[in-house]
Amino acid sequence: MVLFTGYMKIFAVIAVVSSLQALADTDFQWNKLEASDKLVWTPCYSGLQCSLLQVPLDYSSASAGTASIAIARYPANCTKSAYRGPILLNDGGPGGSGVDYVVEVGASIATIIGEQFDIVGFDPRGVSYSTPTVSFFRTAAERALWIPPTSDIVFPALNQTADAVAQQWARAQILGQLAVSRNDGNYIQHITTDNTARDMLRITQAFGFEKVQYWGVSYGSVLGSTFAAMFPDKVGRIVVDGVMPMDTWRPTPTKPYKRSSMAARRRDRRPVHLAPPSSIEVAANLDALFAAIEIQPVPVITPVSYGVVDYTFLRNSVFHALYSPYDSFVALAQGLADLAKGNATTLYTAEEVPPFECNCNSTTPFHENGYEALVAISCGDMAVESDTVSQLQAYYASIQAISSIADMYGNWRVVCSGWKLHREDSFKGITFTPFLASCKLTHLLGPFGAPNTSFPLLVVGNTADPVTPIAGAKSTVDAFPGSVLLTIDAPGHTSLGAPSTCFYGYLRQYFQNGTLPPQSTICQPDGVLFPPPANGTTEDVAPRGLNAWEPELIEGSRTLRKAVRRSMARRLNHAV
Ligand SMILES: *[C@@H]1O[C@H](CO)[C@@H](O)[C@H](O)[C@H]1NC(C)=O
Ligand SMILES: *[C@@H]1O[C@H](CO)[C@@H](O)[C@H](O)[C@H]1NC(C)=O
Ligand SMILES: *[C@@H]1O[C@H](CO)[C@@H](O)[C@H](O)[C@H]1NC(C)=O
Ligand SMILES: *[C@@H]1O[C@H](CO)[C@@H](O)[C@H](O)[C@H]1NC(C)=O
């Protein structure tokens, strides 16, 4: 999300061409695979192997039919006796393609964690190459007209205009209706996190293992926590990283987002990240830019496209840069400085996406459904909501008082106000806290947790994560007694946004030997936000916490950082 990383744009000049080429080079096509309840591997994506696993669409009713889960693995490279099974990945969204993710990051993660594991990406049910693929639109053109390739119509600043909340509410009603009327095959209500957790167990069992090994970032933390709460005795190794507190993920009207979950508020304004002169001055400069652009947006025309840099655009630019500050703050600072001089081109091009073109000859089945999957999963997971415009306005006002980036959560709640497809029997969490049970508060969703998982979770949070504040990691540690908190002392969203060789060392030990870091371990990031201009790069790894696996960790860290950037760039170009 936002966790919506599907919409994440990054400030970096990135060569996307090579990675796109690599994907295009292969003759492999998902629609030529036959789904099976066993894993049958076909070579794909230069060096990876792919399989379509059949699972029940509805785990409580075989008659509902099946879903197919698209799975890709970066295969283990070791002797049979050394083999340690699959590690499943999820890189968030919800709605992100785990197949695309492992294509980019598989080799780097194998370098970091060890070659005894299959590094496995899967498209969660409903997503991308998994079928049925969630879709509310009949054609690519219809989709592009409702969800343009830039994020600003879909995620506007909710106070850009007086009626922004009301407009978004009205759009949400339409989207909710489309989902109902185009739910051919009656499948959308089954595209939920609890079912994907069940699928993870099926995938692991199909590999011949009983306990799940998993590393999920961002929304992937919701999936990991849900799995651990549903199947506490099937926890092999679970890393949740960039952690959403579960009561925030499934808010109910009586239980709004917690203040603490907005603890990163004003971090985006915390100008230490934006370098000298003084933090107060930088904050004032930024406020002045926001005030100016609200009065006068700036039109931009480039050789590729054209658009308006307005208040929403600026808000989203700053917010997106907070995801991966080590790769984006230098460019953001330049963009803001140029804007202050009246030139919006730098900011605009950093988020530029090519205009929509209908690829009418494409033989590839529709799969770029990031937004539709995001809506289906996050709204399907939520308690039934029927917020009115005035309730949403009151809600937005309440969170705005807490966070200057409240729009993100606000938009998310608004979009679900039109959602109608809920399953009665979705997993509602296990209330194990005797206090809550005694208060008869068990009708509330959650809390998500388990008194006793078969292996402790490794919970990872950054000190200044703009999307998943550290409070989420802390409450998750409380919800899973025995689990351990590791903090990366850095801004950025998840460990992917704040690369840390120190963390990778602990990650490797956790997967390989089941060794947990000491409780409340703090790791430093490798990068610097504003390197001296002479060095001109933020790429240099300055590893800390060195150990015997130093060469692998440094190499893996270096390539993973590039891979994450490519992965984000691909999403950017294919956004929606
Ligand atoms: C697999 O391991 C062998 C021996 O360590 C190595 O020579 C080879 O390059 C590895 N293959 C891959 C694809 O990493
Ligand atoms: C605005 O900035 C861009 C670089 O992002 C530069 O190419 C262009 O010349 C600038 N325009 C003006 C009018 O300074
Ligand atoms: C689509 O196919 C037609 C006929 O084969 C061809 O003329 C046209 O250039 C193709 N368009 C694209 C965008 O590939
Ligand atoms: C919009 O909300 C932001 C964040 O809460 C606030 O800083 C800004 O002043 C608001 N703008 C307007 C026009 O109300």
Ligand SMILES: *[C@@H]1O[C@H](CO)[C@@H](O)[C@H](O)[C@H]1NC(C)=O
């Ligand atoms: C907790 O785990 C222990 C050891 O695995 C087991 O004996 C016990 O039954 C578990 N308790 C619960 C409540 O699951």
Ligand SMILES: *[C@@H]1O[C@H](CO)[C@@H](O)[C@H](O)[C@H]1NC(C)=O
């Ligand atoms: C795992 O434990 C073995 C034996 O103690 C040790 O040799 C190895 O280096 C450890 N590996 C990791 C990654 O901790």
Ligand SMILES: *[C@@H]1O[C@H](CO)[C@@H](O)[C@H](O)[C@H]1NC(C)=O
């Ligand atoms: C920048 O370069 C100098 C000279 O090569 C080097 O001593 C210094 O450590 C570098 N700084 C960083 C942050 O990489």
